[in-house]
Amino acid sequence: MGGDAVNAADTVLAVAQALLWPLAAPLLVGWVRKAKAMLQNRRGASVLQPARNLGKLFAKETRVAHTASPLFRVTPYIVFTATWLAAAAVPLLSTHLYTAALADVIVVAGLLGLARFFLALAGMDVGTAFGGMGASREMMVSGMAEPALLMAVFTLAMSAHSTNLSSVVDHQLTGGTLLPSMLFALGSLILVAVAETGRIPIDNPTTHLELTMIHEAMVLEYSGRHLALLEWAAQIRLLLYGTLIANVFFPWGIATTAHPAAWGIALAALAGKLLVLGAALAVGETVLAKKRLFQAPAFLSLAFLFALIGLISHVILEQGL
């Protein structure tokens, strides 16, 4: 009976953690926009504005181009579900839920890849020039970002002897020394996160300028609730990468027990870490200019080099430590 009670409490907590993702994601985007506006001497919209935008889009009529196939209609649902599922596998507040067994980082990369695959297909589906262009650009960027991501993940996995994110976070909590491989993996993961979430040196999330847009070009034909789901998925992806960086490299504060106080501390710690990360992103986007598309390979090969040096320095430098 006691076991059942624990399981019930665990289930509630697991569901709560999963539900927190879509609720917190628009807030993070709102905070980044607010911080960016403040850096530009503007007052900026409220932090709740992205959430209000989503509400507005859900209320609007959904129009579909008459050349669109059924694939175009199902893609927003697939993208949203896959991204949410990937996010729910990442430990947000606690590492000791029984869903932690699913939290394999290769699964996360695979689910994000699935979402991107369908998004690119849908971009090409309607047959407009911009959709196809955006899809091919997205594939170019992600084709180079994914090896770097996996290489950084392998560096972590070699230190923690597991690709399970909860084990990695636990390992980081217990073995907290300064290691060169972690430093390089962090650098690589930051560069990959910037590229994968379509932030400034690679893609500009606020522009609809046809020569430069990547993500916006793919979703150009969407409207109403379809567009809302896709934007929501993009926001969850930003939160996912932010949480990945925050919890894997700076895991202090994450709950390791099911105690309510631990969860409160974890929530406060996570909010603090994400506030700092969001502000850092806003500063980065303010001081950097968008790179030309053909300079993206140089940016991503730097990410790959970081990950590779991290892996090598783990093998060479950290044996016998």
Added chain:
Amino acid sequence: MSVQLLHSLVLVLAALALFAAFAVLGQARLLAAIHAFAWQGALVAAVTLTVAVAESAPELYFSAVLTFSLKALLIPWMLHRLVRRLGLSRHLDRPQHPMLATVFAVGMVMFAYWLVLPLVQSSLAFTRNIVAISLAVVLIGLLTLVVRRQAVAQVLGFMAMENGLFLAAVSATHGMPLVVELGVAFDVLIAAVLFGVFFFQLRESIDSLDVDRLDRLNEAREDQP
């Protein structure tokens, strides 16, 4: 500071020095490459300083100061001034295949590791793992000499090799004898001065610092009747 923290600090600094070697190899802008070289010098000096603190070896303080003032300040400043006087501040010298060069450099690191493995297993010093890194820095410096066509960049590769040798000396045996160290330091300094003269000579005779032009000049002479 605890010894454990000092040990991991040495490892981080050495890994960053390795990254600086990659930056010297791949950086297209000459000034940025010089800055990367200066950072490498500062990192090697920091490794020396940390080893000096961790092992309480006072003679290493002197070599740390020497390395920092020469490799991180004086020689980069001289090269900087040369580049500005030659009017090359905006000059781009891209390696022909930057990605290939990088991949090759990673191969060099692995080769260095394989080479040093027996040495590492027999050594007890906590810096033993850095020997492979320093050998890799030497090999990447050599690769920079081969891949780069611009004379200033080749000099950077040469100086980076010297950085690697110094790092090897610090990590394998806690520094060379002071006489040897001073001799090498002043040799490098004289080399930097001579390279400056050589740059001007080179530019006067072939009107460029692109070393590839040297054999083209030979061919031109052969073509003459």
